[in-house]
Amino acid sequence: MSKYFHIMTGLRGCYMPDNAYVIRVDTRRELKAAIEDEARLCRDSGFVGCSKSAVASLAAAAWREAHKRNPSIYPHVAPYGSRDNRHSAIHVSTATRAEYLEFESA
Structure with missing residues (x-):
């Protein structure tokens, strides 16, 4: 069953992200790949953070949230x-x- 996610990048705590889109994925692996694409852009820009383990944790947490009866x-x-x-x-x-x-x- 497909799940849908907002993916946004930008300053933390701001109302308007730098980049935002909605994706449809069928597996957690697809979600992780989409997040990894964003993380790779951040790392290529010279920023630190968004390691592969952080991306995997983010994908797992978002995937678990999407499977809840009333997701946040x-x-x-x-x-x-x-x-x-x-x-x-x-x-x-x-x-x-x-x-x-x-x-x-x-």
Whole structure:
């Protein structure tokens, strides 16, 4: 059964992310691959954080949340940034099929 997720990157605690989209995945492996693509962009930009283990933990937490009877709308987060300040993050939260279809039609 397909699950839907919001994936956003940007400053932590801000209302408007730098990048946001909704995806449909059938497996946790597909979700992890999508998050890893975002993490690779962060690491290639010179930021620290978003290691492979952090990505795996983020994917597992989001996948578990999506399988709950009443999933939370709040995102799970993998922070990244400079060595002293992890000011940005990859945010992953559950989405609905309607949100996915709306995103695809836009």
